[in-house]
Amino acid sequence: MTTVNLSKTNSAAYRQVLELDGQVAEALASAGVDEKLVELVKLRVSQLNGCAFCLRMHTRDALKKGETTDRLAVVAAWWESQYFTAQERAALGLAEEVTKMAVPEGTEWDDGSLTPEQVSAISWLAIVMGVWNRIAVRSHFPVAP
Template sequence: MNHVDLTSGDPAAYRRLIDLGKQADAGVAAAGLDPLLPELVKIRVSQLNGCAFCLRMHTRDALALGETTDRLAVLSAWRESQYFSDVERAALRLAEAVTSPAAPPPATAEPDPLDARQAAAVGWLAVVMNAWNRVALTSGYPVAPAQGPTTAS
């Protein structure tokens, strides 16, 4: 696929997406959700979309906010782990439904711990993250290791 530079190809649309992202982040904060939750949602959406650029960025952001490597390591299998709260599980379930609407989410007997405002905030966050993934993938944002010494285990 040839990459199309969406970033500079239409700077006004790009700026609008930046503004929409800021609004979605503000909505999550205003809904009283944990500051780590948006990063979990952004990472999970980026996992589903295969966006390496956004995965690297939001994993780094989550770690800087105090997220643990254990939780990040099992995020793609969150349903099988006991690492995530009921609110986080509900947010991840909603983010997956927004990202893959053709695949019905697995049925759950769990009550939804998100109120209407929180669910809308998470839904918009997932919509915006899907848009960012498409921008990064279509534009071919580079994802390469940093130059210099690396550590190996």
């Protein structure tokens, strides 16, 4: 199989994803979504998509923003722990629903903890994170110690 770095072979498309990522970051900030929650969603989407590059990057980013190692250790099973607030649980459930494309739509996460603006921003975050995961995995971005 030919390995191609998608960010270099079609840099115009890559720049468009970067621009979309920036717009989503603005929507998240405007909706009042906490930076640590953004990193938790990025991690969970990356876990579901099997992207080691993004997992390492966003774990480091989360730690820099003050996230705890305990919460990072259990984010893969967030629904089973008591580490996360109602809003965080709602955001993680929403991100999973968007990532897995659940049909019919499951709304166990929809307990009113998120505003409509936050639902939109977190949905877009999960969509864009899925794009980043696919770019990194398909491009075989290196993940070495």
